[in-house]
Amino acid sequence: MKRFIAKFVGVFVLLLSFVCSASELPKVKATFLLEHEGFLLWYAEQQGWDRKLGFELDLTITNYNGLAIMKQYRKDPTSWNISCTGHVPFIMGGKDVFVEVIAIANDEAAATSVLAMENSEIFKTQGYDEYFPKVYGTPEAIKGKTFAIKGVGAGIYTLARWLDIFGLDLHDIKMIKFPDSDITGELQKNKYYGLALWSPDLNDALKVGYKEVVTAEQLGEVLPTTIKVNEAFGHANPDLVAKFLAMYFKALQLQIDNVESLVDDYQLFYKQLSGKEYTKEECLEDLKKHHVTSLDEQIKLFDHQGNRRSWIQNLEKDLTSNTLIVLKSLDTNDVQISNRIKSQKYINNEYIKLAKKYFDQL
Numbered sequence: 001m002k003r004f005i006a007k008f009v010g011v012f013v014l015l016l017s018f019v020c021s022a023s024e025l026p027k028v029k030a031t032f033l034l035e036h037e038g039f040l041l042w043y044a045e046q047q048g049w050d051r052k053l054g055f056e057l058d059l060t061i062t063n064y065n066g067l068a069i070m071k072q073y074r075k076d077p078t079s080w081n082i083s084c085t086g087h088v089p090f091i092m093g094g095k096d097v098f099v100e101v102i103a104i105a106n107d108e109a110a111a112t113s114v115l116a117m118e119n120s121e122i123f124k125t126q127g128y129d130e131y132f133p134k135v136y137g138t139p140e141a142i143k144g145k146t147f148a149i150k151g152v153g154a155g156i157y158t159l160a161r162w163l164d165i166f167g168l169d170l171h172d173i174k175m176i177k178f179p180d181s182d183i184t185g186e187l188q189k190n191k192y193y194g195l196a197l198w199s200p201d202l203n204d205a206l207k208v209g210y211k212e213v214v215t216a217e218q219l220g221e222v223l224p225t226t227i228k229v230n231e232a233f234g235h236a237n238p239d240l241v242a243k244f245l246a247m248y249f250k251a252l253q254l255q256i257d258n259v260e261s262l263v264d265d266y267q268l269f270y271k272q273l274s275g276k277e278y279t280k281e282e283c284l285e286d287l288k289k290h291h292v293t294s295l296d297e298q299i300k301l302f303d304h305q306g307n308r309r310s311w312i313q314n315l316e317k318d319l320t321s322n323t324l325i326v327l328k329s330l331d332t333n334d335v336q337i338s339n340r341i342k343s344q345k346y347i348n349n350e351y352i353k354l355a356k357k358y359f360d361q362l
Contacts, residue, residue, distance in 0.1 A: 025056040026237070028244050031072070031080040034063045035200060036290040037105035037225050038084075039269045040251040043262065049247040049362055055240055057247075061273055063182065065151035066225075067093045073230075081233040082244055086198075087226045087316065089153040091323045099228040100348040103245055104293060104301070104312070105252075107224050109217035111199035111289040112154045114147075114162050115210040117191060122213055129165045136213045139166045146174040147194040150183065154223050155196035158216040160326040165219075170326070182274065199286050200270065203278065222315060234351065241351045246358035249295040256294055259287050295352070295359055302349035313347060 028050075032038035038061045044050070050057040062069070066085025070093035073079060077098070084105045090097075116122045121141045127133040142163065149156050160170055173194075178186055183197075184204045194213070195205055206212070216223050227248070234241050255262055266283040270276045278286070293301065304310035309317070 025051065025054060026240055027056045027058050028082060028240055029058045029060075029080050030082045030244070031060045031062060031069060032084050033066070033069075034061050034270075034273055035198070036108070036111070036286065037227075039266055040105070040255070041084075041248055042269055042273075043254075043265055044247040044251040046265070047251075049250055050243075052362065053243040053246060053358055055243055057244070063274065065089060065153050067152050070094060070097050073097050073099070077230060077232075080230070081237075082227065082229050082241065084225055084227045086154040087224045087319055088157045088323055089151075090226065090228070091316075091320050092152055092327070098231045100231050100234055100346050101226045101312075101316075102229050102234070102241065102348055102351045103227040103248070104298060105225040105227050105248070107222055107291040107293075108154060108198055108289075109221050109223040110215055110291065111202070111286065112158050112216040112223055113197060113202050114159050114213040115195040115197065115202060115205050116193065116213050118209055118211045120193070120211075122194070123211065132165055132214075132219070134218060135162070135165060137162070137166060139168060142166060142168060142194075143172050144174070145193040146176060147196055148176050148178055148186075148190075148192040149196045150178045150198075150201060154198050154216065157223070157323065157326055158214075158219065158221065159196035161216070161219050161221060161322070162214050169328075184276075199289065200274075200276070200278070203282060203286065204276070222319075224315065229348075229351070231346075234348070238351060238354060242354035243358045245295075245351055245355035246362060249355065249359055250362045252292050253294060255287060255292055260284065262287060295355060299349070299352055299356070302347070302352055304349075310347070310349070316347065 030041065032041050041059060042061060045057050045059055060080070066089030069083055069085050070089065073083070074096050086108065090101075122137045125138045125141070126136050128138050129135065147159060149159065156170070163169055163172065176192075183201055187205055187208050191209075195202075195210060197205055202212075227245070229241050263280050263283045266287060267278060267280065270278055301311040304313065
């Protein structure tokens with residue numbers, strides 16, 4: 001009997017140590033937006049890839065915009081270790097936000113649009129500028145009209161770039177801001193002359209009678225969402241950051257290899273986290289609109305030879321120049337640009353290179 005009790009206690013202690021060790025896995029706090037890049041990370045977590053690599057992902061999915069995430073960090077740098085926002089709001093709100101850009105989550109240019117009601121006079125003219133033959137609008141159809149935006153970010157950037165075709169800027173229109181919550185109700189109650197939105201909100205706008213005037217992609221823009229790490233956290237935990245990137249890129253690679261395989265989970269993601277239901281066709285189209293780049297290719301894009309800028313540094317330089325032009329016609333106290341933008345020292349390619357060995361373990 002004593003032998004049985006001793007054996008039982010031994011098994012219990014073994015099980016207890018296993019449970020304790022599992023609960024003591026190092027954690028990575030991540031805040032991502034309720035959109036495509038948030039889905040890929042959510043999907044990776046659902047597969048248990050964090051625990052397979054020896055850490056626990058503490059994931060928060062939120063429905064506000066990238067500038068708000070920058071504000072959150074500025075107020076409390078411990079609120080997240082890793083986050084992802086559009087690079088434009090990062091440029092606009094990066095002051096006193098000590099983070100490093102470590103990867104590109106996606107390019108959302110094809111999923112960021114200016115919209116108007118289907119019967120708008122904007123659609124009466126196409127090709128006002130010969131360099132943009134497919135773009136709708138005229139100065140007379142736009143000037144003085146009201147456009148609704150969802151904060152400062154990729155949407156307002158696209159709106160400003162579109163206005164520039166007609167010799168206009170943000171001072172030439174009226175802008176109102178949607179509340180930070182879900183905008184579906186607002187779209188159903190109010191018929192705005194125009195909108196500047198990105199997915200999934202633009203999909204909701206299409207359902208209530210709006211039509212795309214132009215996408216950022218049609219304007220020749222690249223609008224990356226970039227993954228950032230809290231600088232101090234990253235330097236103290238390089239392997240954890242690399243493991244995080246490995247699980248994200250594992251999900252991203254599935255989109256490259258077989259995008260149709262993600263459709264059901266994409267539907268579930270939105271239904272569970274926002275209560276919204278999208279058809280399989282809508283989900284597939286939205287996945288395809290978010291262009292993604294593999295881990296191996298991104299290692300090349302982040303690499304620089306000698307004193308030459310890397311591809312990502314050149315892209316960031318162009319985005320910063322264009323964003324500063326946009327800001328000249330934007331009256332807001334939300335914008336706080338960091339001097340670090342000028343040096344690009346916050347772009348770090350070490351984590352993405354280190355992620356390769358962990359990616360191969362999944």
